[in-house]
Amino acid sequence: MNSVHSMATARRDRLKAELRNEILAAARDLFARQGYESVSIRKIAEKCGCAPGTIYLHFEDKDQILSAICAETFAILKQRMAAISKDSGDPLERLRRSGRQYIQFGVDHPYHYIVTFGVAPGAPANKSDADHQAGMECFQSLRECVQSCQQAGQLRFADVEEVAQALWATTHGIVMLLITKAGFPFVEQTRLIETTLDMAIEGIRAR
């Protein structure tokens, strides 16, 4: 074979990519239904009709499967956040929508959120840089929203970075609470989220 891009090679690659997608689809469904820890490689293999070992031809390890799913999902979040940050209208209201979007995303995709933002401190070397990169890009949109609020003179604070980080803490906090303390008798979720957003927005608004 003198060419790397023969007809047959292309076909093989397509088939390989197909199985990869089947594995991802199976894993996505099982993770969402039963949680990451409860889903074994063998369960994923069975669901997509291949042997356990085969999965390791497509993914380095179990974590990489979750990472791949996260990458997909976070691409969506990044897109939504970026879209909002480019909207017109009152900057503070844009900031509120941005926060709402962020929180909603975390609540809707708890496992993806945990992997990217909720890693334990003791873990050595932790997750891949790609995971962090995706998360940081989402934060950038929030930063831009705060920036435009300040430029419109609507901020009570001088330091944009400071406010952006405080807002991140707030939204991150409510997501983590709702995710990890699901058993706690929280007030109705939407109402709690709106109150938190209101508190945060009114807390940074210029007087």
Place this chain on the structure above:
Amino acid sequence: MNSVHSMATARRDRLKAELRNEILAAARDLFARQGYESVSIRKIAEKCGCAPGTIYLHFEDKDQILSAICAETFAILKQRMAAISKDSGDPLERLRRSGRQYIQFGVDHPYHYIVTFGVAPGAPANKSDADHQAGMECFQSLRECVQSCQQAGQLRFADVEEVAQALWATTHGIVMLLITKAGFPFVEQTRLIETTLDMAIEGIRAR
């Protein structure tokens, strides 16, 4: 033996409680250092010099060990929070001190905090009632602080529970961020904490 409370029985009970505490101590240390998932029953058993099976004479399962540790941490925090909630002075300022104390506790005891508040999701049917109870009691002080703010007419919101939970989310968020994202280029820590507290307090203050 005609009495259930003989001298010998008391001694046996004391020895049993001692081993229980040794197991807890070993588990607390290992969980904090390596994380819940990475610590096996056998590792705990080895560290406190007993057989794996012995642990199941003192705890129903691995989750129950974590629950017991969480209870301890809740107790410490509850004590500190309760002390502040009984202080005198401006209610909103008391609330600010309360939040500061909570955040400081988390930052000072990152591993305990993580073990108690940062557990992964997906737990089937979630935690025991004992965990809920401990959490409620700990949260009660914050609730009381918010309550007295409202009674003093200093609250912009009507629902005390709602505000208390939103404040919890905010403080929890900054603790988790500072702990789990230690590598992120945060603004100077004290300044970030004070800004966040300021944002929250000003966000709920009556106009």
Place this chain on the structure above:
DNA sequence: GCACATAATGAACAGTGTTCATTCCATGGC
């Protein structure tokens, strides 16, 4: 038809949480 490269396999390995028949041993009665 044959050789070759790659994909797929599934048994095997070291680990996990948990169980349970067995052993140990301090205690109480004689």
Place this chain on the structure above:
DNA sequence: GCCATGGAATGAACACTGTTCATTATGTGC
């Protein structure tokens, strides 16, 4: 002192986990 008793401790065993790797199958190019 000796023995029976009952709870505490054991550790082998079970069914599972993520992961590896020698082996097998399969589609491709000549």
